[in-house]
Amino acid sequence: MTTLYIAPGACSLGTQVVVRELQLPIDIVKVPLRQADSPIHRINPLGRVPALQLDNGTVITENTAILPYLADLKPEAGLIPAAGTVERALVQSWLGFGSAEIHAGAFRIVNRGGSWVSDEGAQQELKDFGKSQLRKSFTHVNNALQNNTWITGDNFTIADAYLGVFVRWLAKFGNEFDDLQQLRRFRDAYEARPSVIAALEFESAKG
Numbered sequence: 001m002t003t004l005y006i007a008p009g010a011c012s013l014g015t016q017v018v019v020r021e022l023q024l025p026i027d028i029v030k031v032p033l034r035q036a037d038s039p040i041h042r043i044n045p046l047g048r049v050p051a052l053q054l055d056n057g058t059v060i061t062e063n064t065a066i067l068p069y070l071a072d073l074k075p076e077a078g079l080i081p082a083a084g085t086v087e088r089a090l091v092q093s094w095l096g097f098g099s100a101e102i103h104a105g106a107f108r109i110v111n112r113g114g115s116w117v118s119d120e121g122a123q124q125e126l127k128d129f130g131k132s133q134l135r136k137s138f139t140h141v142n143n144a145l146q147n148n149t150w151i152t153g154d155n156f157t158i159a160d161a162y163l164g165v166f167v168r169w170l171a172k173f174g175n176e177f178d179d180l181q182q183l184r185r186f187r188d189a190y191e192a193r194p195s196v197i198a199a200l201e202f203e204s205a206k207g
């Protein structure tokens with residue numbers, strides 16, 4: 001059976017949402033992160049989620065690979081446009097933006113400064129820089145949402161499943177990003193989806 005490895009609160013939420021949107025016959029397994037004895041190390045040598053293990057043992061990592069792979073299993077659901085279309089390129093553009101600019105280029109700098117520098121002042125500088133990158137990136141997302149229900153138009157796609165994760169992460173900054181009003185609207189719509197409700201329930205359930 002194909003298995004998706006996820007962790008509560010992690011960027012794997014988007015992949016779980018897509019599995020649930022499409023009702024795919026995929027086992028979803030929760031693993032702890034940053035623990036030497038976590039089973040994720042046997043699946044992904046980097047110890048990271050999401051990781052998708054196929055029936056034949058092949059492991060796919062990276063949100064930007066797993067999300068299109070899952071959506072292509074049921075293209076008729078419309079979570080990803082057809083290969084070779086401009087619409088698909090636009091969805092992939094947002095996946096890249098989420099992975100490179102928002103996750104690695106902003107949140108990781110805010111949260112993991114200690115992995116690069118030990119000096120506390122330097123860590124604070126990194127945090128401030130990461131926050132400024134968050135504002136820049138989320139202003140871009142907010143602007144793109146001005147005239148659209150979802151990030152590329154009226155249809156929910158894998159780009160929304162993924163960006164929703166990062167929009168939810170902004171909550172840890174209190175009301176600091178409240179001026180970006182489209183994000184609030186987007187988050188409410190995201191969290192109202194049955195797939196997202198079920199995914200968050202699964203994340204918080206014991207076991």
Ligand SMILES: N[C@@H](CCC(=O)N[C@@H](CS)C(=O)NCC(=O)O)C(=O)O
Pocket residue numbers: 009010011012033034046047048049050061062063064099
């Ligand atoms: N570029 C990867 C990043 C994956 C990633 O950083 N996952 C985090 C959770 S949000 C993780 O597993 N961290 C554990 C660790 O780095 O040890 C992707 O998009 O799939």
